[in-house]
Each structure stands twice: as structure tokens, then as C-alpha cells.
Amino acid sequence: MIAALIGILLFSLIVIAVMKQAKFGTRPGKTRLKLIEQSPNYKNGAFQNKSITPSLTEGATYYSVLKQVLFGEKKRKKPYDTIPGVKTDLIHLTKSEDVIIWFGHSSYFMQLNGKTILVDPVLSGAASPFSFTTRAFKGADKYAVEDLPEIDYLFITHDHWDHLDYKTVVKLKAKVKNVICGLGTGEHLEKWGYDKTIIVELDWNKEVVLDKDFIVNAVPARHFSGRGLIRNKALWVSFVLQTPRYKIFIGGDSGYDTHFLDIGNRFGPFDLAILENGQYDKSWKYIHMQPEEVLHAAKNLSTKKLFPVHSSKFALANHDWDDPLKRIVELNKQFRIPLITPMIGEKVNLNDNNQLFLNWWEQIN
Numbered sequence: 001m002i003a004a005l006i007g008i009l010l011f012s013l014i015v016i017a018v019m020k021q022a023k024f025g026t027r028p029g030k031t032r033l034k035l036i037e038q039s040p041n042y043k044n045g046a047f048q049n050k051s052i053t054p055s056l057t058e059g060a061t062y063y064s065v066l067k068q069v070l071f072g073e074k075k076r077k078k079p080y081d082t083i084p085g086v087k088t089d090l091i092h093l094t095k096s097e098d099v100i101i102w103f104g105h106s107s108y109f110m111q112l113n114g115k116t117i118l119v120d121p122v123l124s125g126a127a128s129p130f131s132f133t134t135r136a137f138k139g140a141d142k143y144a145v146e147d148l149p150e151i152d153y154l155f156i157t158h159d160h161w162d163h164l165d166y167k168t169v170v171k172l173k174a175k176v177k178n179v180i181c182g183l184g185t186g187e188h189l190e191k192w193g194y195d196k197t198i199i200v201e202l203d204w205n206k207e208v209v210l211d212k213d214f215i216v217n218a219v220p221a222r223h224f225s226g227r228g229l230i231r232n233k234a235l236w237v238s239f240v241l242q243t244p245r246y247k248i249f250i251g252g253d254s255g256y257d258t259h260f261l262d263i264g265n266r267f268g269p270f271d272l273a274i275l276e277n278g279q280y281d282k283s284w285k286y287i288h289m290q291p292e293e294v295l296h297a298a299k300n301l302s303t304k305k306l307f308p309v310h311s312s313k314f315a316l317a318n319h320d321w322d323d324p325l326k327r328i329v330e331l332n333k334q335f336r337i338p339l340i341t342p343m344i345g346e347k348v349n350l351n352d353n354n355q356l357f358l359n360w361w362e363q364i365n
Contacts, residue, residue: 023129023166025159025188025227028234032187039183039203039235046232047184049222051257053286060283068283069318077315079322081364082139085344091149098245100340100348104140104313106163106253106276109148112243112350115214118148119155119250119274120163121172127162127314129227134162137321140313142345145171153210156181157252158225158236159188162314166192180208180216184234188227203235213244219263221254223287240267246350249273249301253310255286256293260300268302272340272350278311278324288317291327295335307340307348312361322361329359 028036036042056065088101095114102108103123110117125141128134145168154176156164164185170192179189179199186199200208202218209215217240225234239250240263249263249270264270275297280288289297291308298306311324320326325341332339341357342348349355 021129022192025164025166026191027230028184028187032184036184041204041235042183047225047235048232049224049257050220050259051222053222053224053255055224055284055287057283057285065281065283072318075318076320076322076365077318079137079364083137083312083344084360084364085139085142085346087142087147087345088347090143090147093149098350100307100350101346102307102309102342102344102348103143104136104344105278105311106157106309108274108309110248112241112248113214113245115152115211115243116149117153117155117241118151118172118176120157120252121145121154121168122162122165122313124165124167127165127316129161129166134314134316136313137315140344145175148172148175151176152178154179155239155250156185156189157221157238157250158182158223159185159227159234160225160253161227162316163252164188164227169194178210180210180239182218182225182235182237184225187234202237204237213242215242216240217242217267219267220259221252222257222259223253223255238263246271249275249303251275253288254297256289256297260297264301270301270303272305272307273298273301273303274307274309276310277308277328279314279317280319280324281317291324292331294328295331295337298337299335303337305338305340312344325359325361 041047093111098112100108100110106120107122108119123144125136126134181201183201183203186201189199190196204218204220207217218237219240221236221238223236224231225236236252238252241248241250247270251274253276275294277291277294280290308328340348343360
């Protein structure tokens with residue numbers, strides 16, 4: 001009994017020591033908490049979704065999920081071959097180009113009307129607090145912070161490890177002019193040395209004018225937040241970005257719900273919607289969309305084009321690594337929404353409605 005208690009105590013001390021590391025971020029301090037507590041979306045000490053959102057689907061348990069992973073049908077969670085891609089020179093882009101360059105998963109760079117924008121950059125090679133786990137697929141980690149120009153606007157949708165990467169944002173700090181994120185996420189960034197004067201934190205349905213004709217609205221998503229054992233102290237968001245030429249939906253992680261139609265009715269039509277499509281499972285259907293739901297969400301948003309992301313770099317769910325792209329392309333034969341499906345690093349020209357993309361995932365195992 002004494003040995004067991006000592007073992008539990010030592011394990012607890014180790015966990016506490018690990019969680020104290022800077023990369024785990026921090027909970028909002030007193031000043032920020034006072035602001036957070038005024039939010040209509042913060043109740044009973046945590047942010048809440050608009051609809052009841054269980055972590056697991058009815059009937060699923062963490063035991064059943066683990067059993068499925070260990071003993072269920074084996075999936076091709078990682079490609080055997082190298083992920084193909086190209087290396088676009090981001091630093092020397094012509095200012096007149098309106099482009100998007102995808103880095104895999106949910107990280108991408110945009111240049112719009114001469115402004116440089118970076119979303120959820122994870123460029124350290126891993127989507128985890130521990131670099132030896134959740135490694136990027138071979139070939140998928142093509143870009144580093146050194147490949148980026150100065151960033152006018154860094155957007156962070158939420159604080160999960162596959163969207164807010166400690167190593168990347170710390171290394172990126174000197175290049176970032178402004179940060180736009182959900183309410184509470186700024187506490188992490190300030191802990192990591194970001195100047196609080198460049199951080200803009202938004203609650204759902206709040207607007208900020210970034211520059212002339214550059215307007216951002218934070219809108220709801222159906223998900224959760226947290227970098228450790230405690231959840232929902234920072235808000236998870238999507239963004240509506242309006243520029244002089246385009247209206248773009250920057251989607252964070254989200255399960256399907258009525259908020260997509262609400263956003264479409266309020267802000268649509270969109271020129272482009274960037275929506276998560278990957279890392280889904282029937283056991284957690286409320287917090288991630290299946291490919292068919294992604295297409296329904298795109299319809300709800302009234303978007304002219306759809307860019308499905310959240311795939312092709314990390315294995316975070318128990319499906320084949322290429323299932324998200326295969327399924328959405330097949331299902332889209334009914335929806336007929338123009339899809340943007342570039343290779344990692346490939347330049348997407350936003351003003352070229354005739355640009356074609358190869359089904360690159362069909363060429364690799």
C-alpha cells in the first residue's frame with residue numbers, strides 16, 4: 001500500500017512538472033478572466049457551444065474508441081510513400097498576386113491585396129507536446145518559419161496542438177505584426193513573449209477592422225479547446241474575412257450544426273470557404289464533420305469554391321489517410337461545388353477560376 005501511494009505521488013509530481021512547461025500555455029489570468037466572464041458564451045467557468053456537444057457520440061466510450069484503434073479494422077493511417085508537393089517561394093511573391101499556399105493539415109498562407117496572412121501554422125514536424133509523437137507524414141513538412149515573409153495577420157482558430165504549435169509561433173514571433181484569435185487564446189501568446197498590443201481577441205459575433213476594407217468577424221464553431229487536462233478556457237472560432245476583392249470563410253475545427261446556415265445567411269455568399277475535412281470518426285461526430293457534412297456546410301455558407309483542409313499531414317483519427325479527399329471528391333459529384341485540392345506548397349491563384357488540380361493522392365499508397 002505504501003509503495004503504491006509513493007508511486008502515485010511520484011507519477012503526480014511528474015505530470016505536474018511536465019504540465020508546467022511553457023509549451024502547455026496557461027489559463028487566463030485575472031485581467032483577461034474579467035473580460036472573458038462578460039462573454040455570453042462563457043458559463044459555469046468554461047466556454048460553451050451553442051448546442052449541446054458531447055465529446056463522444058451516444059453509446060461511445062473512451063474504452064470502445066481505444067478498443068477500435070487496437071483491435072478493430074486496421075486502417076492506412078499513414079501513407080507508405082512520400083507525400084508529393086512543391087516549394088513556392090513565399091518571400092518573393094509579386095504583391096499583385098492573390099494566392100493561397102497550403103502547408104498540409106490546417107496550416108496555410110495567403111496573400112490578399114498585398115497583405116500576408118498566416119493561419120494555424122504547425123511547422124515543427126509534430127502536432128503534439130512531444131516531438132516524437134504525431135509526426136508529420138514523410139514529405140508533408142516542406143515549410144519552415146525561415147520560408148515565410150513578414151506576416152501582417154496571424155490567425156489562430158483555437159489552441160489545440162495541431163493548430164497552435166508552440167515551437168512555430170515562438171520562432172515566428174519577430175515576423176508577426178498582428179494576431180487575431182479567439183477570446184482567451186491571447187494568454188498563451190503573451191506567456192510566450194508576444195506583445196499584448198498586437199493581439200486582437202474576439203468573442204463570437206464580434207468584428208474588427210484590420211485595415212481599409214480588411215474586416216474580420218469571429219463566428220461560432222462547434223468544438224472545444226485546451227492544451228492539457230483542463231478544457232474550454234479559451235474560445236474556438238472561425239473567421240469571416242472580407243477584403244477589397246474577396247469574402248473568405250476561414251473555418252476552424254467544427255462539427256456540423258445550424259451555425260453554418262446562420263453564418264451563410266448573415267455573411268454569404270462567400271468566394272471561398274476553407275473547411276475542415278479529416279480526423280473524423282463516428283465516435284466523435286459532434287466535434288468533427290464527415291465529408292458529406294463538409295459539403296452540406298459549404299452549401300449552407302453559399303460559397304463559390306470549397307477548400308477542404310485538416311488532412312494529409314498528421315494521423316489523428318482512425319481512418320485511411322486519403323479517405324477525406326477520396327470521399328469528398330466522390331460525394332461532390334452530387335453537390336458540384338468547385339473544389340480546391342492542391343498539393344502541399346502548390347500556388348492556388350484565387351482569381352483564376354479555371355485552375356485545375358490533380359487528384360495527387362491517387363498516385364501514392
